[in-house]
Amino acid sequence: MDHDLYSAPQVKLRELLKRARVRKGLTQTQVSIMLGQYKSFANKYESGQRMLNSTEWIEILLQLEADPSEVAIIISEMLTKEKS
Numbered sequence: 765m766d767h768d769l770y771s772a773p774q775v776k777l778r779e780l781l782k783r784a785r786v787r788k789g790l791t792q793t794q795v796s797i798m799l800g801q802y803k804s805f806a807n808k809y810e811s812g813q814r815m816l817n818s819t820e821w822i823e824i825l826l827q828l829e830a831d832p833s834e835v836a837i838i839i840s841e842m843l844t845k846e847k848s
Contacts, residue, residue, distance in 0.1 A: 769812045773842045777821060780838065782810050784830040798827055 768774065785795050785806065792806035799805065808814035816824070822832040 769815055772846070773839050774812070774815065776842060777816070777835065777839060778810055778812060780835050781816075781821060781824055781828075784825060784828040785810075787830075788828050790828070795824070795828070799824065 785792070790798070792810060793803050796803050796805040796807075805814075809816050809820075821835070825832040825835060
């Protein structure tokens with residue numbers, strides 16, 4: 765299992781999280797505060813400086829009113845293709 769911050773699934777996850785934030789018209793700081801985190805939290809995960817666990821990215825997507833199951837399917841499909 766690849767836990768590299770720069771693996772294709774991790775990069776895609778960051779891209780999808782950023783897309784959800786931008787779609788809501790929020791800044792990284794606004795999302796961080798909305799999540800009760802330090803101001804640079806969203807910047808850290810969007811830039812690849814911090815890896816999120818599954819609970820964290822699901823919570824972020826729910827706060828952004830995005831569907832975590834759609835993201836899970838995309839990432840799952842990527843992982844499946846990597847194994848074949």
